[in-house]
Amino acid sequence: MALLSPSDDLFDSILMADDRFHVEGYREGFEEGTRQGMIEGRNHGRLHGAKLSAEVSFYHGFALTWKYLLQNSEDVKARKRLKAVESLDGLIQKFPYEDPQYENLQEDMERVRAKFRQVCSLLNVAVDFREYVSGSAGMAF
Amino acid sequence: MKDTLAPVLRLSAHPDSRCWYVAWSPKGSLLASCGGDRAVRIWGKEGDNWECKCVLSDGHQRTVRKVAWSPCGNYLASASFDATTCIWKKKNDDFECLTVLEGHENEVKCVAWAPSGNLLATCSRDKSVWIWEVDEEDEYECVSVVNSHTQDVKHVVWHPTQELLASASYDNKVCIYKEEDDDWECRATLEGHTSTVWSLSFDPEGQRLASCSDDRTVKIWKECTPGDGDGSTDGAWKCVCTLSGFHSRTVYDVAWDRLTGALATACGDDGVRIFKEDTTADPEQPVFYLSAHMPKAHSQDVNCVAWHPQEAGLLATCSDNGEIAIWNYHSDA
Numbered sequence: 001m002a003l004l005s006p007s008d009d010l011f012d013s014i015l016m017a018d019d020r021f022h023v024e025g026y027r028e029g030f031e032e033g034t035r036q037g038m039i040e041g042r043n044h045g046r047l048h049g050a051k052l053s054a055e056v057s058f059y060h061g062f063a064l065t066w067k068y069l070l071q072n073s074e075d076v077k078a079r080k081r082l083k084a085v086e087s088l089d090g091l092i093q094k095f096p097y098e099d100p101q102y103e104n105l106q107e108d109m110e111r112v113r114a115k116f117r118q119v120c121s122l123l124n125v126a127v128d129f130r131e132y133v134s135g136s137a138g139m140a141f
Numbered sequence: 142m143k144d145t146l147a148p149v150l151r152l153s154a155h156p157d158s159r160c161w162y163v164a165w166s167p168k169g170s171l172l173a174s175c176g177g178d179r180a181v182r183i184w185g186k187e188g189d190n191w192e193c194k195c196v197l198s199d200g201h202q203r204t205v206r207k208v209a210w211s212p213c214g215n216y217l218a219s220a221s222f223d224a225t226t227c228i229w230k231k232k233n234d235d236f237e238c239l240t241v242l243e244g245h246e247n248e249v250k251c252v253a254w255a256p257s258g259n260l261l262a263t264c265s266r267d268k269s270v271w272i273w274e275v276d277e278e279d280e281y282e283c284v285s286v287v288n289s290h291t292q293d294v295k296h297v298v299w300h301p302t303q304e305l306l307a308s309a310s311y312d313n314k315v316c317i318y319k320e321e322d323d324d325w326e327c328r329a330t331l332e333g334h335t336s337t338v339w340s341l342s343f344d345p346e347g348q349r350l351a352s353c354s355d356d357r358t359v360k361i362w363k364e365c366t367p368g369d370g371d372g373s374t375d376g377a378w379k380c381v382c383t384l385s386g387f388h389s390r391t392v393y394d395v396a397w398d399r400l401t402g403a404l405a406t407a408c409g410d411d412g413v414r415i416f417k418e419d420t421t422a423d424p425e426q427p428v429f430y431l432s433a434h435m436p437k438a439h440s441q442d443v444n445c446v447a448w449h450p451q452e453a454g455l456l457a458t459c460s461d462n463g464e465i466a467i468w469n470y471h472s473d474a
Contacts, residue, residue, distance in 0.1 A: 080282070087324070110288040114288045117244065118271075118284070118285060120244075121283035
């Protein structure tokens with residue numbers, strides 16, 4: 001506690017103590033809250049980023065595998081299917097992993113998901129990849 | 142009011158169930174209905190009566206929400222809450238299930254055939270709209286999946302002449318889609334309704350789109366042309382008219398008659414209403430007036446209104462009470 005200067009009213013420090021402690025407490029609480037919030041936010045971002053990356057990576061692996069399978073196929077339908085698979089791969093290539101503040105992330109993600117579903121329909125693959133996909137179905141804050 | 146809407150007949154189409162939707166075949170000789178009893182029924186005229194010609198009951202596991210005829214009249218598509226769409230082929234007087242379109246995650250809410258007959262659109266509670274291509278061998282391939290809505294998509298409808306698709310959703314919006322480099326993209330979003338948009342109908346020329354909503358209004362939208370001079374971009378749509386104060390409950394369906402230009406609505410207050418356009422009004426600010434109103438057209442919610450494609454003024458409606466009613470609309474104007 002600071003020393004009282006002689007000019008100060010002796011009772012001031014007592015009467016104002018409540019006020020002073022309130023201000024100090026607020027400052028300390030604010031700092032701690034900011035620190036905790038940063039940690040929480042970072043964890044949240046990391047978690048969602050990981051989920052999203054896992055989902056996109058899954059689509060990428062799926063697209064690459066089918067690309068190889070279809071490339072040498074003689075089936076008349078293969079060309080059309082290959083085109084759709086390549087279009088999915090194209091969307092994934094453009095995906096901005098490096099930019100965490102990318103504005104159209106949700107929109108682009110929806111586009112990749114829609115393309116994946118179309119590709120599955122064309123390839124007659126049942127869309128039951130819940131373990132890979134639905135973990136990041138929505139982003140909740 | 143000289144204009145009249147007179148009852149012609151009433152059919153108990155889906156007893157002890159809801160009748161969700163009715164669709165006239167392109168020539169108007171058959172009427173297809175679907176309902177909560179998981180069945181599609183085909184009705185045809187025998188003398189003065191309408192009889193059930195066919196029951197398609199083995200296609201779906203759950204409610205059949207909508208049916209649509211192909212432009213040639215030889216195929217029928219049915220959209221069901223069992224997440225599938227069935228394509229039925231007409232064979233003499235019977236129908237056989239040709240193929241089942243799978244892919245939606247849950248309830249399919251609507252199906253619509255493009256005027257060319259080569260494309261089919263479906264929409265679902267999974268928020269997506271799918272566009273399918275039909276080849277010569279009756280094979281269906283998905284050409285695009287679009288996720289433009291943030292909620293349940295209730296209805297899809299094609300433009301009468303162009304390859305343009307419109308969808309209505311629980312997110313209160315209407316989206317307009319066009320093909321772009323092998324993919325279909327949302328080109329315009331129509332915002333204005335304050336609650337679920339239930340149905341859509343293009344006017345006979347395809348210049349305007351009517352939308353009806355849970356907000357108890359019907360809105361008329363017009364495509365902006367570059368010459369409008371209001372700075373709007375090409376392909377955008379603007380609301381040119383709102384019909385409010387006429388409906389006391391949700392408006393579930395709207396249909397623009399290709400023959401008379403009259404606009405019919407199906408309402409949750411059990412009524413059917415017919416609107417006519419005031420031809421003297423400015424085309425940029427059209428005015429519609431209530432030409433005929435049939436309160437208690439059914440004993441429960443009216444789900445659908447469908448104009449006969451060839452006989453002017455003949456209107457079919459259906460209701461939650463499982464009934465189909467056919468009406469004759471006559472206007473002196």
